Amino acid sequence: MWKTKYVSVAACLVAAMFAGACSDRDDMTGPTSVTAANADEDSDEGLYEQVEFLGNPLVSEVTIMKANHDAYNRTQPYNTATFGPQSLAFINAFRGGQPVVANTLGAVLYPDMLIVESSRNPATSGWLSWALANGWGGRNLSDDVVDAGLSAIFGKIITATGAFCDNFTLPLCTDNVGTNDKAFGTTFPYLATATP
Amino acid sequence: MRMRPRTRVLLALATVVLTAGSVTAILASDHQDTPLVELSPRLDINDVYAFPAPGDPTRTVLVLGTSSPLIPAQTPGAAFGSKDQELYQIKIDNTGDAQEDLVFQVTFTGKAGNQKVTLRGPAVPNSVGTMNTLIGGKKIKGYTNTVITDGNIKLYAGARDDPFFIDLEAFFRILPDRKPQTGPLSTITQGPLTFRPVGQAVDYLRGINDLAIVIELPTSVIANPATNGRFGVWGTISRAVN
Numbered sequence: 001m002w003k004t005k006y007v008s009v010a011a012c013l014v015a016a017m018f019a020g021a022c023s024d025r026d027d028m029t030g031p032t033s034v035t036a037a038n039a040d041e042d043s044d045e046g047l048y049e050q051v052e053f054l055g056n057p058l059v060s061e062v063t064i065m066k067a068n069h070d071a072y073n074r075t076q077p078y079n080t081a082t083f084g085p086q087s088l089a090f091i092n093a094f095r096g097g098q099p100v101v102a103n104t105l106g107a108v109l110y111p112d113m114l115i116v117e118s119s120r121n122p123a124t125s126g127w128l129s130w131a132l133a134n135g136w137g138g139r140n141l142s143d144d145v146v147d148a149g150l151s152a153i154f155g156k157i158i159t160a161t162g163a164f165c166d167n168f169t170l171p172l173c174t175d176n177v178g179t180n181d182k183a184f185g186t187t188f189p190y191l192a193t194a195t196p
Numbered sequence: 197m198r199m200r201p202r203t204r205v206l207l208a209l210a211t212v213v214l215t216a217g218s219v220t221a222i223l224a225s226d227h228q229d230t231p232l233v234e235l236s237p238r239l240d241i242n243d244v245y246a247f248p249a250p251g252d253p254t255r256t257v258l259v260l261g262t263s264s265p266l267i268p269a270q271t272p273g274a275a276f277g278s279k280d281q282e283l284y285q286i287k288i289d290n291t292g293d294a295q296e297d298l299v300f301q302v303t304f305t306g307k308a309g310n311q312k313v314t315l316r317g318p319a320v321p322n323s324v325g326t327m328n329t330l331i332g333g334k335k336i337k338g339y340t341n342t343v344i345t346d347g348n349i350k351l352y353a354g355a356r357d358d359p360f361f362i363d364l365e366a367f368f369r370i371l372p373d374r375k376p377q378t379g380p381l382s383t384i385t386q387g388p389l390t391f392r393p394v395g396q397a398v399d400y401l402r403g404i405n406d407l408a409i410v411i412e413l414p415t416s417v418i419a420n421p422a423t424n425g426r427f428g429v430w431g432t433i434s435r436a437v438n
Binding site: 040115182 | 241246280367394403419433436
């Protein structure tokens with residue numbers, strides 16, 4: 001920005017030498033307005049370092065120790081080798097003896113991305129539907145990922161062995177909040193308007 | 197000794213607490229999940245979504261939410277990143293190697309409520325991984341809280357209702373070590389170890405806003421026939437390295 005301003009001031013001084021210009025009005029409509037426009041443009045340069053990451057809901061929040069979240073946020077989804085085993089260990093801590101739960105979740109949640117199978121029927125979109133229901137996958141605004149995640153870990157979605165609760169029931173397989181408080185829109189940008 | 201199911205659950209939770217230590221801030225969503233992002237809401241990703249456009253299933257909608265929880269009084273003063281400081285990206289892997297092949301890069305300038313937003317991409321990134329630079333080529337520009345249409349791409353960046361829903365208070369009573377370090381939720385103590393029944397459960401994010409980046413475009417722009425249209429989506433926020 002300072003470079004632009006410097007150039008515009010220099011140009012004005014050069015012009016003044018020949019024409020006596022550089023009134024306030026000229027500054028308002030000419031060089032200064034160009035400077036102002038550039039002032040709120042971001043530069044095309046610069047180096048940016050990743051400090052926050054999110055792929056699938058649940059993965060780091062539930063299965064990764066909080067002490068490791070910063071590293072998770074800074075290195076995923078390129079670091080399955082480090083974090084995949086941590087997730088499996090966490091799940092096995094309370095579903096020990098049923099490694100199929102950890103292995104199944106590990107296979108669908110890592111590498112940690114929302115997977116979309118866009119060649120499939122869009123009407124089948126939903127979190128993990130690509131893996132569990134031959135669906136489009138992705139994540140819908142309306143998906144109750146809390147209940148889905150709780151039921152996968154504590155319930156019988158993957159295996160009934162060692163389940164703590166029936167799927168989508170208390171005490172731990174549902175939070176009993178199944179929908180957003182506001183309806184989602186049918187037109188872009190789909191998220192409900194902010195509460196004023 | 198044969199344990200009652202509830203005892204088993206309690207022991208299992210205790211095991212989780214002991215083995216996992218202090219787990220994290222929020223189940224399922226990603227609100228305030230580290231001290232860094234708790235202190236800097238604009239660096240916090242709440243949620244990422246990818247779904248077919250409701251009115252045209254040949255198009256895909258990508259959402260990155262940040263800065264939640266915003267109560268209504270805080271919302272007008274909340275801003276995305278500032279000039280040359282923060283970079284919001286939605287990244288696409290369409291070759292199956294968990295490395296981005298296409299990126300959407302979103303940057304902001306100006307003051308809360310009327311920021312200028314710039315979208316670069318989707319385009320091949322200059323570099324893959326956690327250190328990135330801004331890509332060249334066409335930019336889509338506009339202002340926050342406005343639907344911007346440019347060719348076959350729609351862009352919106354602004355305050356919306358936080359689309360996530362959860363009984364967060366109950367969750368933190370079950371696993372209080374996941375609570376944030378500040379705010380009313382930080383004082384919750386453990387128990388009872390169950391979510392609440394219908395009628396008592398409360399959506400903690402009712403009436404709570406976030407700042408959302410929403411992009412819609414033809415799915416064919418990001419899908420790769422060589423992988424049968426399969427692609428992976430994730431969101432990142434980056435800070436300038438000064």
